Amino acid sequence: MSSIDKNSIQTKLQHPYLALMGVLIGGFVGMLSETSLNIALPSIMKAFSIETGTAQWLVTGYMLVIAIVLPLSSLLTKHFSTRGLVRFGLWIFIVGSVISALAMDFAMLLAGRMIQGIGTGIILPLMFSIAMRIFPPNKLGAALGVAALVIMFAPAIGPTLAGLLLGVLSWRAIFWSFIVFLIVAWLFMEKNLTNVFKVSKPKVDWLAICLSTISFGLIVFGISFLSKNMPVAIVALVIGLIFLAIYIRQQLHADTPTLDFSVLKTSRFLTGSILVMIDFGITLSAMYLLPMYLQNGLGIAVALTGVIMLPGGIVNAVTSFLAGRAYDKIGAKIMSRLGFLISVIGSIMFILSNSNSSIAYIIIAHIILMIGVPMAMSPSQTYGLNSLDQYQSADGSAIINTFQQVIGAVATGIATILLSTGQASYMANGGHSEALAFTQGAHYGFTFTMILAILGFLIAFKVKDHGGDQIKH
Known part of the structure; x- marks a missing residue:
């Protein structure tokens, strides 16, 4: 049984969507922040005279902090009131945004980004766990669908909103815009949200906190450091994976686990989780590459x-909304396989693009x-x-959200x-055009996106259902 649900207060609200609105807006900003900065990376790189690998830490560092904070969600709900947690999550994100907007050097900008990650790590799981407490079972599916829409739509629309801001202002305006949304979220929260979790203040499992922090931190650090120092990166990865195995084992034997990893023994949940993580990896890799490819490879202005x-x-x-409804009628088997197959086609189209590709071609590839x-x-x-019961679903959601961030990073x-490798390969073979070098690097990167899509398509054949289920209560 999930420790979240055992300590929850059954709450009936007249307007549950208004109560959830503050958390939804906060989650939207958190996910928006994962990709909106991608389009500004070229400008930031010029402003602080840094390389792509260094600038990439603005993305991976942010997701690293989220991945560290997310597993603590259950523990935090037992030690602090719901309103207090949401309030802290929103305001710590505002503080991080102010620091980033006023950054005088890259270190200050990165510090602000990582502080923002604390806020997102707190808010993101609360979207789902609060919804599960304030919505009746017959309306829970729709509420969780709205939360899922936030997670999918925000990263997709992030580059567009950032591009429009960059067309008239500087990259700093992106961080100021976050603050506007977050203040609105705070006002909704203060007016409509009630405390839905019982504050029991159980004993803190400091060993679990240390193990999760070290494991996730070293894994993301190792991946991010591969292009700079391969031996150090591999050592970090190996140690991180060892600590992750120790952490999972420790949680499986804990009386009150921070995360109940026993849900991974349910084959349907494991399959669904793997597919979600692969899909998130497709989204984050493509949304990271595409804005920079458009600007540096195709020479398109940032606003355009x-x-x-x-x-x-x-x-x-639109597809996110329709996919949720279609699941109830035809199940996940057809939807998941078709979705990954279409993603393969879109990835291939990007790989086949070149400096002569029309804007219409790029738009169509992106739409696909x-x-x-x-x-x-x-x-x-x-x-x-x-595939999980009412109590396990909270732990299942927390595990998916946690590993999504790790996979995203x-x-x-x-x-x-791969982007850097492709650029270096072009130059090593006598190339002199920076645009063509970046195009080749982007093709290398989109090949990785395609491989993920193919992998997802193959794993989707493990999905065997023929119709939608209802969440078990």
Whole structure:
């Protein structure tokens, strides 16, 4: 049984969506922040005279902190009030945004980003756990669908919003815009949200906290450091994986686990979780590469880059909404396989693009990818969570959210390595065009995105259901 649910207060609210709105907006900003900065990386690199590998830490460092904080979600709900947690999560993100917006050097900017990660790590799991307490069973599916829509739509629309801001202002405006959304979220929270978790203040498992922090930290660090110092990166990865194994074993034998990893013994949940993580890796790697490819490879202005990515973002939102409804009728088997297959096609189109490709071609490729990704995401996640009972589902959701961030950071790190490798290969073979070098690097990166999509398509054949289920209560 999930420790979250055992310590929860059954709460009936007249307007549950208003109560959840503050957390939804906060989660939207957190996920928006994962990709909105990608389009500004070239500008930031010029402003602080840094390389791609260094700038990439603004993405992986952010997700690293989220991955460290997320496993603590259950513990935090037992030690602090719901309103207090949400309030802290929103305001710590605001503090990080202010620091980043005023950054005088890269170190200050990175520090602000990592502080933002604390806020997202707190808010993200609360979207799901609060929804599970304030919505009745017959309306819970729709509420979780809205939360899933936030997670999928925000990263897709992030580059567009950032591009529009960069067209008239500087990259600092992106961070100031976060603050506007977060203040609105805070006002909704203060007016509508009630405390839904019982504060029991159990004994803190400091060993579990240390193990999770070390394991996730070293894994993401190792991936991000591969392009700079291979031996150090491999050592970090190996040690991180060892600590992760120790952490999982420790949690399986704990009386009150921070995360109940026993849910991974349920084959349907394990399959659904793997598919969700692969799908998230496709999203983060593509959304990391595409804005920079448009600017540095195809020479498109930053404002136009955002406009080019807008149709795909809209299609992503519509598909996410429709995919949730389609699951109830036809199940996850067809949806997941078709979604990954379409993602393969979109990835191949990007690999085949070149300096002569039209804007229309790029938009179509992006739209195809943005149809495939959400088509696989929502059914896969619902398929996995529906295999768990009411109490396990909170732990299942926390595990998926935690490893999503790790996979996202890893996918971004690998995409960065391949991007740099492709550029270096072009120059080593006598190339002199920086645009063509970046194009080749982007092709290397999109090949990784394609491999993920193919892997997801193959694993999707383990999905055996023929119709949608209802979450068990």
